Amino acid sequence: MRGAAAVPGARLSVPSGTNEAVSSQDQRPDGPAAEGAAPGPPAAEGPEQLALLRETVRRAKTPRAKPRTWRGAALAPELPVARVVVNKGVLHLDQYFDYAVPAELDADAQPGVRVRVRFGAGAHRVREGRREGGGLVDGFLVERRASSDYSGALAALAYVVSPEPVLSPGTLALARAVADRYAGSLADILQLAVPPRSGKAESRPSPEPLPPPPAPEPGSWARYGSGPAFLRALANGGTPRAVWTALPGPHWPEELARAVAATLSSGRGALVVVPDGKRAARVDAALTALLGAGRHALLTAESGPEERYRQWLAVRRGSVRAVVGTRAAMFAPVHHPGLVVVWDDGDSSHSDENAPFPHVREVLELRSAQERCAFLLGSTSCTVEAAQLVESGWALPLAAEREQVRAAAPLIRTVGDEELARDEAARAARLPSLAWQTVREGLKSGPVLVQVPRHGYVPGLGCARCRAPARCGHCAGPLEATGEDRTGCRWCGRDANGWHCPECGGTRLRARVVGARRTAEELGRAFPAVPVRTSGRDQVLDAVPGRPALVVSTPGAEPVADGGYAAALLLDGWALLTRPDLRAGEEALRRWIDAAALVRPQGEGGTVVVVAEPTLRPVQALVRWDPTGHARRELADRAELRFPPVSRMASVTGPAAAVEALVASAALPPEAEVLGPVRLPQPPPGRPRRPGEPPVGEVWDRVLLRVPPGSGAALASALKSAQATRMARAGTPQVRVRVDPLDIG
Incomplete structure (x- = not known):
């Protein structure tokens, strides 16, 4: 559908009817009269039929609004061809299409704006002066050209949605690279890169940009051997690439803020992508405290479509040079970026669930290479992909010495299967004696965190005699207890009345997996004077006060405690370690370290008890607080088996x-x-x-x-x-x- 070659400045002949401008006058009345058929007599002479007949006759006499066409009309005097990427995510249409630019759209039809074009079967075919087909679709104008290599007649742009340029050449190049890497279409990537339009947000002017701030002091970066040098390189306009293993504790948001401030001081922009809005808010607060308001934008879904688009426009217009956001912010149009950061790249939220499924880490690696800016991958844990970046020499490690790690990490204690079998308290209430003791001691000085791998009450039931999983007799779905006296199917919702085990004939049920609500209920009975709070799928807490309390949370939903948790229990470790997944051990260690990093250091009494087999590799890595060593060993094992990311x-x-x-x-x-x-x-x-x-x-x-x-x-x-x-x-x-x-x- 690309246009014919033309002499620069010459007028292109666009057949009549190929592309009508859309307006309220272009709408056609419906009904038989609108199709040229004569109205027939009504079926009866009632009032409703007579009213219908009068309306039909009135509409038949109303003259039709003639469509505006471009036959003989002047097109743009210069660069009369617009190259457009249409919003069609199918792969066989993953190309640019050429359209003629009418003279009246010449000023607004600039590269980067949103447009509407005729597209579809017959959009460029004309017979007897009338367009055969094609509907209006959205698109982006990516280039103005003097000629086209399409041999047929070009359809004209229908109209420009807004003169606001929203697609920069850098974003377009990055989107094309991401689409090629993931075997996807450019249109699908652009839907992720450019947020939906808000006319109200576009009508508001963005503030004037502020001058670059001064270079910050190293602050807590001094705890890392190469930390101050990394900040100096950013402040001097350098482009270092590093994999940062952050120390446990509450300092990482401030450290990210200092890295951003160092980049801004060099006159460049910075981008930070985190897994969720909760952590984005922490980095946002740290940046505001360090730099003041007006120097960065927060791009998260919690802001709402209009506010998010307003902030995005401020970045696109150059009013702010720093961005903090969640997954979609990886395409934020930061002017002259000097640093891109991804925090906690092992979190599944960094992988988009829509085709072609891009991952933030890979996108920011591409962006760092294309735009020649610094790259920082940070986390309190370490993924195998991060270890490979260091192993290949693409990035350098940025970590603290072992003395600093031991000073910042809590004490880690383990409870294995043999101890659980001998422990009367564990058999009665699922919590070993060591856990009860740790909870009692921790509640004397602050809140205690309890991490449970499953949400709900009792999400897994089994036969009390043979331990076989309990299934629904109607749909074979898993049975679960949703309360003290309610047992039903997780899939169809039917009650489990009259259940019996098909393996042994038993009629009694037992808990195979205990959820967060049931755990909170048990702890509330054991500690009646202590408040119990839950954080999980139904309600995620951002923070809790530093007063004594029990906080029961599922992995990833742990709130931050004021002053840190006094202790933490990591229950049912087997549930994370036994998942049929290549990343089961890596993911379990990441979940444990994320929770344990919220606990006070060992010197302040912080203790973590993990209920898992002590001899397993992830458990040993947690005890030593050595996520980097665990990732290196996992990478070596995968290299022998030729598993990703080696392949x-x-x-x-x-x-x-x-x-x-x-x-x-x-x-x-x-x-x-x-x-x-x-x-x-x-x-x-x-x-x-x-x-x-x-x-x-x-x-x-x-x-x-x-x-x-x-x-x-x-x-x-x-x-x-x-x-x-x-x-x-x-x-x-x-x-x-x-x-x-x-x-x-």
Whole structure:
């Protein structure tokens, strides 16, 4: 659909009817008269029929508004061709399309603005002076050109949605690179990169930019050997790349704020991406305390669409040079960026769940390379991908000495399976004696955190005789206790009255997994004088006071305590460690360290009790507070097995025949390995279908494709081309392609 070549400055001939400007006058009346049919007599002579007849006759006599066309009308005197990316996320349309620019839109139709264009079957085909088809779709104008290489007549731009340029060349280049890396379309990435428009926010002017602040003092960065040098490099305009293993405690938001301030002092911008709004608020408060208001923008969903777009516009217009936000902020249009930061890259919130599933860490790595800015990956733990960045030499480690680690970390104590079996208190109430003692001592000086891997009351029940999982007799869903006297199915909601075990015939149920609400109830009975608060899926607490209290939380929802927690219990460690996932050990250690980092140092009495087998590698890494060593050992094991991130992988999921056809048609690199296909199990009846699962009654397969380092781009390109060819044919079944899937278990 690209236009014909034209002499610069010459007038392009656009056939009449190819593209009408949209206005209230262009709407056509509905009904038979509007289609040219003569109105017939009413079926009866009642008042309603007579009124309908009069209205039909009136509309038939009303002259039609003629559509505005561009036949013979002047187009833009210079650069009359607009290159547009349309908001169609299908791969076979992942290209630019050329449109003619009418003279009346010349001033507003500038690169980066939102436009509306005719697109679809027949949008550029004209017969007898009338457009054959094509509807209005959104798009972005990315370039103005003097000519087009399309040989046919060009349709004209329908109109410019807003003269506000929202798509910068840097954002467009980054979006294209991300789309190619993840075998996706540019339109899908731009939907993530550019927030929805708010006319009210666009009408408000952004404030004038403030002058660069002075370079900050190192502050708590002095605890890290290379910390002050890292800040000096940022302040001097350098582009260091580092993997930062942060010390436990409340100082990391302030340390991030100092890194941002050092970058701003060099006249450049900075971007910080965190997993959730709770941590974004902490960094926001630290930046405000260090630099004052007006120097940074906060981009989170909690702000609301209009406020978020207003802040985003302030960044795009150059009013502020620093951004703190959640996942979508990774594309924030920061002017002259000098530093990009991702905090806690192991959190699953950093991976987008919409195609093509980009990850914040990988996007910011691309952005650091394209825009030649510094890169900082920070966390209190360490992922295998972070360890690989250091191992490859792409980034340098930024960590404290062991003396500083021991001074900042709490005391870690373990309770294994053998101790639990001998402990009468553990058999009676699931908490070992060491845990009870730790709670009592901790409540004397402050709040105590209790981390429970499952939400709810008793989300897992089993037979009290043979320990087999209890299933619903109607839909085979898992049974759960939602209260003291209520047991039902988690999928269909039916009561479990009259249940009996199909394995042994037993009729009594026992708890296999105890949830956060049940744990809070048990602790409330054991400590009746102490307030018990819960934080989880239903309600997530941001902070709690430093007074004695029991705080029961699921992983990732732990609130920050004023002055730190006096103690913490990490219960049911087996539930995190036994998940059928390649990242089970890494994820368990990350969850434990995130919770333990909120506890006071050992010198102030801080103690953490983890209920898990002490000999396991993640437990030992927690005791030593050595997440980096654990990540290095995991990386070495994966290198022997050629698992990610040492290798690059892609998963292809869908109907068996479609998956086989796509893999067979893809021009895979010669070194690619095809693992599978593996038949995916049907989702049990009664349970909602999850993403990537087959519909009921369909046979789906999954194939894993593995390539060595350096061939990831070729693999993504081959899958994208094969997928685009399939999608260009109507009626082909949908196949899901995901590059670098988080779960390959």
